[in-house]
Amino acid sequence: MRSTSKLFAALAVFAMALPATVHAAGDAPEIEAQEWSWAPPFGQFDKGQLQRGYKVYKYVCANCHSMNLLSYRNLGEPGGPGFSEAAVKALAAQAQIQDGPDDTGQMFMRPGIPADRFKAPFANKEAARAANGGAYPPDLSVMAKARPHGPDYLYALLTGYEEAPDDMTMSRGMHYNAAFPGHQIAMANPLIEGVVEYTDGTASTPDNYAKDVTAFMMWAAEPKLEERYRVGARIMLFLIAFAIVMYLTKKAVWAPVHKRDHSEETKT
Amino acid sequence: MAHESTYKPSTGFERWLDARLPIPRLMYDQFGVFPMPRNVNYLWTFGAILMFLLATQIATGIVLAMHYQPTVDGAFNSIEKIMRDVNWGWLLRYAHAVGASMFFFAAFVHMFRGLYYGSYKAPREILWMLGVLILVLMIATAFMGYSLVWGQMSFWAVTVITNLFTSLDTLIPGLGTMLVEWIWGGFAVGEPTLNRLFALHYLFPFLIAGVVILHVWALHIPGSNNPTGVDIKTKSDTLPFHPYFTIKDGFAVLLFCILFGAFLFYAPNYLGHSDNYIPADPLVTPAHIVPEWYFLPFYAILRVIPDKLMGVLALFGAIVVLFLVPWLDTSRIRSVSYRPIFKWFFWLFVICCIALGYFGSQAPEGWKLLWGRICTIYYFAFFLIIMPVVGLIEKPRRLPGSITESVLGKPSASAVGGAA
Structure with a gap:
């Protein structure tokens, strides 16, 4: 029927228009879309990239940001960075984890095991704030899904540090970032050239760090993406x-x- | 269509059962030989699609409830645990979340179809009202389900919506506050609130299932409407439900599953809001609190009205008015296809609903506020003014004499045209 197809057409427009409007709220700067290896429908994570991204997270991000939903064992699970069982054990053992109470009622420290959660840099939110000038470094477990434009935004943010324009007065302790809503972010540019050394031949540039750690955060947020x-x-x-x-x-x-x-x- | 039972028990067991609990007779009469108008189009498959979706939501929801923790500290992380550590948990959780969107999409198609073809007109008034009741229950269920995620949008949606009741304070001072604290189970949205939302979210789908049974019962008394809106007159106007419509509905459900799967497997978070991946924080208000897409038109109506109590009344009124549709429409014929004037108002109404959805997602200011108000006025005018008035003054186009005639595409000599 003619009217049926018209109704379908109207509903199709309806369906397509909606998500655009849902995300339209907010005054964030334009975020450029990147090409990622995990693009649907057949994309996959690049294991090498996830391993490099983990390294960037571990040596840079993890100084302030927790990743409470992840365990060391996840690093060896299918669809992830693909570390070997021995490597996962070694990576876990590098962390000192508080355990207990023991037979005498005392808490004690021990090396981490694969079942442990990623060790958080601070004991609690208050300690994290105190150490970061009052700003709370958010947990990064699902960060790649918790901001509009997801990984594209994270990459834009990590590569968005610039000199503040002359007509802008920055608050004390804030840094100018082109991608951050409002452009004033408490986090200083974390990815300086050479801060992490890549050993697989990839150039140790801030751009590569940003891409790799974004990929790692995407995997952390969607560990079942490949299976899906x-x-x-x-x-x-x-x-x-x-x-x-x-x-x-x-x-x-x-x-x-x-x-x-x-x-x-x-x-x- | 109520009809004489033609079921003949063929085995001893069937005869035994037929004298005690005649379920095979019910199935045979209502889903086997049940006469369907032969000219119904694919829009009539959305009933079956909705049945499928309700079953999917209940099945996935029951398993999710086995792993979910309705506590302020545990809710968000328990859902992430389902996504990460429960076998097939990601599939269950995404199917449930995307399924809610699919459910509303299908329900809206189903309702617009009913509005367009006059499926609410006598003798189907109760059928329509039961449908609106299902919509009300769906809205409540979806709202409560969304709150269980306990992300930022969940928390603030509960805060905003429960606070609507405080508008009653302007009528009787203290009434709204008392009511809202009773709903919260405390002095703010907190753990008691989350617990009761979970309990009710588990209850409501079964209420929906109950009303669906009444809805199907009420459908099977007059039988299905059809695109011409002309009643069934002879047996040649109909086809038995099985196999003609079981196969057609089955095909439609499969097509719908492909749409469902496209979102579920490739863009499960596309219809959601990224803020809901931030754990609830009562101390931080999101910049823009927006509901899920299916509530946006209603949210727009709430916000364009400057007075809080009036806004709340308009919000509820937008749904209550649907209950009155069978009596607001004064047209002698059912199908909008044969209504040259009302047709324009109908499509304008569809555009208006989509526009309200857009305005609901935007900050209510400037031209958007103005147009949001115009659309809100049109929404109510459509039901309260246009429906009764146009029905009285409009001269409908000639209806086909019968369903068979409309299918064969020519008037037969015996048929008398005009309003039937």
Whole structure:
């Protein structure tokens, strides 16, 4: 029916217009879209990139930012950085974790094991604030999903440090950042050339650091992304094949009715 | 359509059961040979799609509830645990979240279809009202479910919406505050609030399922409407539900699953708000508090009205007015396809609802506030003025004499045209 297709068209416009409007709120600067290895529908994380990103996180970000939802074991799980079992054990053991109480009721420190959560830099929110001029460095576990434009925004932020324009007065202890809403951010530019040394031949540039640590944060936020795409591809393929069969069946079931109509049409 | 039962128990067990609990007879009469107007289009498959979605939401929700912790400190992290450590947890959680959006999308299509083809007109008034009741229950369920994530948007949505009740203070001082503290179970949104939201979120889908049974019952008395709005007159106007419509609905559900899957597997957070991945913090208010997309038109109506109490009344009024539609429409015929004047107002109404959705997502200021108000006025005028008035003055186009005639595309000599 003509009106049906019109209604569908209107609803399709409706469906497409909505997400754009949902995210329209806010006055954040324009964020440029990047090409990422995990783009749907078949994208995957680059294991080397995730391992480099973990290194950047560990030596730079982790000085202030926690990642409370992640455990060392995650680093060796499928769909992630793909560290070997031995490497995961070694990485975990580098952290001193508080455990206890022991038989005498005392808390004690021990080397980390793969089941431990990533060790947080501060004991609590208050300590984190006190050490960072009153600004709280947010947990990075799901950061790649917690800001509009996700990873594109994180990359833009990490590479967005510039000299403040002359007509802008900066508050004390704040840094100018082109991507940050309001442009004044408490975090100083964390990614200085050479601050982390890459050993796999990748150039140790701030741009590479930003890309790699963003990829790592994306994996941290969506550790099942590869599994999701893989399962999704199978299910979508099945659904499409099933739908074709169902359509043909539907046509076959209805064919006698249409045939009868046609003969009646020619009869009268 | 209520019809004589033609079920014949064929085995001894069926005869035994038929004399005690005639479920096979019910299924045979209502879903086997049930006469459907043969000309219904694919918009009539959304009932089946909604049934499928309700079942999906309940199934995924029950498993999610096994892993979810309704505590202020544990809620957000327990959902992340489901996403990370529960087998297939990411699939369950994303299916449930995306499923809510799909549910509303399908329900809106279903309702616009009912509005367009006059499916609320006699003798289907109760059917329509039960549908609106399901919408009310859906809104409550979705709102409570969204709050359980306990992210920033969850927390502030609960704060904003529960605070609406304080507007009653302007009527009777203290009434609103008393009511809202009773709802919260304290003096602010907190753990008791989260606990009761969880309990009710688990209860409401079963209420919906109950009303759905009544909805289908009320449908099966007059039978389905159809694109012409002309009643079934002869047996040749109908086809049995099975196999013609089971197969058609099945195909439509599959197509809908492809849309569902596209969001679920490739853009599960596309319809959500990134702020809800920030754990709830009562000390930090988000810059813009916006509800999920399906509530935006109602949210727009709430915000364009400068007075709080009036805004709340308009918000509820926007849904209450739907209950009255069967009596507000004075048209003698059902289908808008045969209504040359009302047709324009109908499509303008669809555009108005979409526009309200857009304005709901924007800060209410400047031209957006003005147009939000114009759309709000049109929303109510459509039901309260245009529906009754146009129905009286409009001369409908000639209706086909019967459903069969509309399918064959020619008037038969016996059919008398005009309003049937």
